[in-house]
Amino acid sequence: MKVWHQWGRLEERAPQWENPWAFQWPQDLSEAESFLKALETEISPSLWQRLLMGCLAAALGRSDEPEAQSFVGILERFVRRCDLGLSHHWLQQDQARWALVALPTAQGTGAKIVWALVGSIAGGTTFHLPTWLLNGLDASAWQALQRAHKLIWQKTGRGMAFFPLISPRSTRPFIQGPSWALSAYLGAWQAHRGPQGDRKPYSILATGDVDDQGKIVSVGSVRQKARAAARAGFNVLLCPYGCAEGIKSMGSLHLIEVADLQAAEYFWEISALETSVVWSKHLDRLRSPEEMSAGLYLLDPRIRRWSGFFDAYAQTVTKILQDTKRLERFCESMERLLADAATDVDWMQTLLNPITVTVVRNLADVSPLLSCRLAFLRWTLAVQRGRVDEALAWTECYRNFSWERLAAYPEGIYRIADGLNRRFITEYHSRYRFNPELPRWLTEFRDYLEKTRETQAVVNGLKPAMPSLGKLYGTIAQNYGFCGPKYLDSCIQSVRQAWDAFGAGQVPDLSQEYLRQYHYLIYAHLDAQAPEKAREALEAYLGAPLDSIDPCSLKRYEHAALARFLAETGCVLSGYASWCCRQLGRSLDDHPWQLWLWNMGRWIESKEMKKRAWEQGIQLCWRLGLTARPMALLHAASLYGEGLASADFLEPVVESVLKELEKGCLCKEHFAHLLSKPSWQGVLLDVLEDPARWFPFTYR
8 A cells, every 4th residue: 555655556546455355464563554654644534544444344354364353453553433434433342243245336337346344233223334424325325224224133133334445425425226235234144143264255245225024126237236246256146136137147257136135145145155056946945845845855955054044944844744745745855865875964853853743743633644754754863863862752752653543544554664663773772772582562563564465475476575574674683683693593584584575686776775784794794703704795785896896985884884894804905094094084973984983993004093083983972872972982992902092081981971871771781891890991991802792783
C-alpha cells in the first residue's frame, strides 16, 4: 500500500486492498506499523477510512489464521469507532463472530464484486452497520437488509453486523435495490456457525432478496453479476428461481437457482467444500418424501456436512411414515444399505435415528410388518455397533410384536425367523455368552423352517432357497465356532446347511450371503490349527489366490479375515504390508477394523507400526460399543508384551475395561478369571498367554 501510494496508484489499486482475501500478513509488524503511520498523515481521511476497513476486514474475517491476532494488535492503535462510523466496538471478540462475503453488485451496464465483513453479534436484536451507510442505501435496499437481519435473528438469536467495503458517501443513495439481502443473511449464518477451516475464499457468492417467510425473491442484472463473478474466479453463484435466464454456467462458474433460505444455506455450506452441481440432486432427494423413500441409498453420506441436514431429513421421514407405500420403499432402501458391507455404519445410524421405539409402536397398529422391519433395522445396527443395552431394548420391542399378525403376511414367518436369529445373537454372542447347547425356541423354529422348505420342494425334490433359514444356520455355525475346535465338525456342518439354504451357490442374488459362510470356516480352521484348510476357505471367500489379491478391492470383513490368517500362519503377502501401513491414522470406524488393527500389528515387522496399530485399535474398541470394548485388552496385552507402552498408558486402559465388565451386561462368568486378577499386569499376561480363551473365533 505504501509503494502504491508513492507511485500515485493507491486509489487505482482499491480492488486489491478492498479484497480481504488478497491481503497478505506483514512479515515485519514494526515496519507495517510505521507505514500505516505514514499513510495516515499522507492520504485523505476518506481514503484512509477505506484502507483501514480493508485491513480490519482481513483481520476479523480471517481471525482463524494465526497471524490475524498480531495484526489486530497493530490496528488497535489506529482504529476508533467514530473513524469507521460504528455504533459498537468492533473488538468485542467475546460477542462477535465474523465472516467475509462477496457482493455481486450491478454498476451501470455491468457489475463488480464488492466485499463485506458480516458479523453475528450476541446479546440483542440490534442491526449494526456504519452510520454513513444509511445515507447510501435506497429504501428497497435498506428494507431488504432489515428483513435479512430479522430472519437471521429469528433463526440464531443473534444480531447481524454488516460492513460493505465501499467508499462512504452522504449526498445521495448509491446502493439501489434489494440484491444484497441474501448475501448478508448467508454471511451472518456463516459467521454464526464459526470458522470453516477448509472453506475456499472464491467458492460461492449469492444475489437475491428475501421475504419475511424466508423465500428468495427475484432481483435484476444476474447475467452481468455472473460475468463479474466468473472473472473473479468464483465457482458458484446462487440466485433466485427464474433469474438465471437459462444460463447454467459461465466459464468455471455454475449458476444455481434457489427458492428458499434452507436451499441457500445448503449450497452455501456444501459448495464451499464441493463445487459439483450434482449436490442439487441430493437436496431435491432429501426434501422429497417420494424421491427419498425410493432412492435413499443414492444419498451421498457427505451431505451430513450441511448443518441443516438433520432437521430436513427428520421432517421428510415424518412425511414418509404417514404413507405406507412410501414407507415400504423406505424400508427396502434401508435394508439394501444395511446389506451392503461397504455402507458406513455411522451413516446408517444417522439415517435410522428418527425411527424410535415410539415410532415403531405407533406404526404397529397400521402395518405390523413395516413396523417389524423398522424395528429389525434398528436392532441389527445396534448389534453391529456392539451397543448391547440398545440391542436388548430393541429385542424387547421386537418380542412385543404379535407373531400371529405377522404370520398372516406371506413373508411373515421369515421376519419372525430373522427376529429370533437376531435375539440369539443379542442375548448370546454380543454378551460373550458362548454355549453349544442351542435354546429350544431357536431350534424349534429352525426345524419348522426346514419342514416348510421341504413342503415347497419342486421337481426331483429340489428345495427353494430360504435366506432366513440360511442366516439362521450361519449364526449357528458361528456359535459352534465360538465354542472352540471341539465343535469344528458341527461348525462345518452348519456352514454346509447354510450354503444349501442359500441355494447352493446357484442363486446370484444370494451370492454374497453364500460367500459369507466361508468367513466362519476360515476362523474355525485357524482355531483348529489347520492352516491349509483355512487358506483354501480364505481364497474361496476372497475369490482369488492370495498372491493376486488387490487390497483396495477388499471389504472390511475380508481384510479382517486376511489379517488374522497372515498373523497366525506367518504367510508373507507382498504389497499388503505397505497398503496396511498407509491406513494407520485414517478413519477406521466400523467393526471389525479393531481386530484388523490387532492382527495387522502382530505380523507387521516395524515396531513403530505395531505401536501405532495397537494404540489406534484401543481407541477404536472404545468407540465401537460395549461388545468391542473388552477387545482393547488384546491391543493392550500386545503393547505390554512388546514393551511398546508405559504403565501410565496401559493401566487406565485395563482398569476401564474391567469397570465396564463389572457394571455392564456382558457375561461376567466368561471374564470371571480376569476380574479376579489382583493387578492389571496379571490381566494382560493372561490375555497374552491365551487370547483365544477370552476372545474366541471371530472376536479376535
